[in-house]
Amino acid sequence: MVSVVVPAYNAERTVTAAVSSALQQTVSSLEVVVVDDGSRDATLETARRIHDPRVRVVSQENRGAAAARNRGILAATGEYVAFLDADDLWLPRKLARQLEVLSNHPACQACQCGAYFVDDALSVLSVRPSRDTGRSLEEALLFENLPAFLSALIAKRSLLLEVGLFDVGLEILEEWDMAIKMARFGAMRSVPEALVLYRVHPGNRHRNVDIHIAPGFAVLEKVFGDPALPAAAKRLRRRAYATFFRTLAGGYFNNRNLLAFARWALRSVLSDPRQLAYMLALPLRRIERRASRGASGVPANARDLLVP
Numbered sequence: 001m002v003s004v005v006v007p008a009y010n011a012e013r014t015v016t017a018a019v020s021s022a023l024q025q026t027v028s029s030l031e032v033v034v035v036d037d038g039s040r041d042a043t044l045e046t047a048r049r050i051h052d053p054r055v056r057v058v059s060q061e062n063r064g065a066a067a068a069r070n071r072g073i074l075a076a077t078g079e080y081v082a083f084l085d086a087d088d089l090w091l092p093r094k095l096a097r098q099l100e101v102l103s104n105h106p107a108c109q110a111c112q113c114g115a116y117f118v119d120d121a122l123s124v125l126s127v128r129p130s131r132d133t134g135r136s137l138e139e140a141l142l143f144e145n146l147p148a149f150l151s152a153l154i155a156k157r158s159l160l161l162e163v164g165l166f167d168v169g170l171e172i173l174e175e176w177d178m179a180i181k182m183a184r185f186g187a188m189r190s191v192p193e194a195l196v197l198y199r200v201h202p203g204n205r206h207r208n209v210d211i212h213i214a215p216g217f218a219v220l221e222k223v224f225g226d227p228a229l230p231a232a233a234k235r236l237r238r239r240a241y242a243t244f245f246r247t248l249a250g251g252y253f254n255n256r257n258l259l260a261f262a263r264w265a266l267r268s269v270l271s272d273p274r275q276l277a278y279m280l281a282l283p284l285r286r287i288e289r290r291a292s293r294g295a296s297g298v299p300a301n302a303r304d305l306l307v308p
Helices: 015-023 043-048 065-075 094-104 136-141 157-162 174-185 210-224 237-254 258-271 275-280 282-294
Strands: 002-008 030-037 055-060 080-083 110-118 124-128 154-156 189-199
Touching: 002 015, 002 065, 015 030, 015 043, 030 043, 030 065, 043 055, 055 065, 065 080, 065 157, 065 174, 080 094, 080 157, 094 110, 094 154, 094 189, 136 174, 154 157, 157 174, 174 210, 210 237, 237 258, 237 275, 258 275, 275 282
Parallel strands: 002 030, 002 080, 030 055, 110 189
Antiparallel strands: 080 154, 110 124, 110 154
C-alpha cells in the first residue's frame, strides 16, 4: 500500500535508524526505497546492510534531494508514497493515522502531520502541530502550517506523477514547491499530532539562508505566473512575497546577521505592513519557544515515543 522513499546523502550515521522507524510502522503493507544520492561516505554500504525483504536500495550520481526523491517515486510500487529524510524518524503510528484520514476523505490525495523538533540526542526542542484548517493552498503559499515537510507527507503516487514530481531545478525549497502543488491538486489534509521527529543539527541545509533566495523567487514566480491559479490564490501574491521576505529575515536573525535581517525585514514590511508586528515580536517568540521545551505534556526526550 505504501512506498517509503528515503533520499540519503552522506547519511551513514542516521540512515539505519530512519529506515528502522519506517519498518516499525503499524502498517504492514509497505516497502522502503532508499536512494543513495552519490554519497561520499558509507551510506550506500550501510543501507545495503539492512537485511529486510521490504527494503530496496538504489543509487545514483549526486544530483540533489529532489532528483533522489524522483528516483524513489519512479521505483515505488505502492499506491501511496511517503517521504522520510535520512536524518529524521517516524513514530510507529504515523502512517496508520494518515491512511485513516485519507480513507475517511476520499477526495483527499495527500496528508501531512505535526512534528517534534529534536536535537541529535532526540531531546525535544519544540513541538509543532499541523492544523487541519481546510485552507491548505493559502497556507502553502504563505509557507504556514508545514512543520516538517517533507518527512511528514504521504501522497498518492498517481498525484505525484500528475503534478510533475519534484523540481530538480531548485537547489532548495523543492518541498515548498511540492506543498503548493499538493494543496492545489491534491486536497491536502493534516493530522494534528506530532508523528515525526525532525532532527535539527548543523548539517541542515536550511540553516544556509543565502541559498534560499533564488529558489524562493523561482517558486513564487512560477505559481503566480500560472494563469490557471485560482483567483482567490492570486490575491495572496503580496502576502506571499512578504512572508517569503519575512522568512529570510527570520533566518538571518537566527544567524545573527543583523544587516541582512534588517534588509529583508524592510522588504517584508513594505510589501505587507502587517508583517511589522511579527518582526517586532521576533525576539519574544524565540524566548517563548525555548520556554516551551519544558511545558507540561511535552516529553524531554522523544526516544521512548519510538517504541511500537
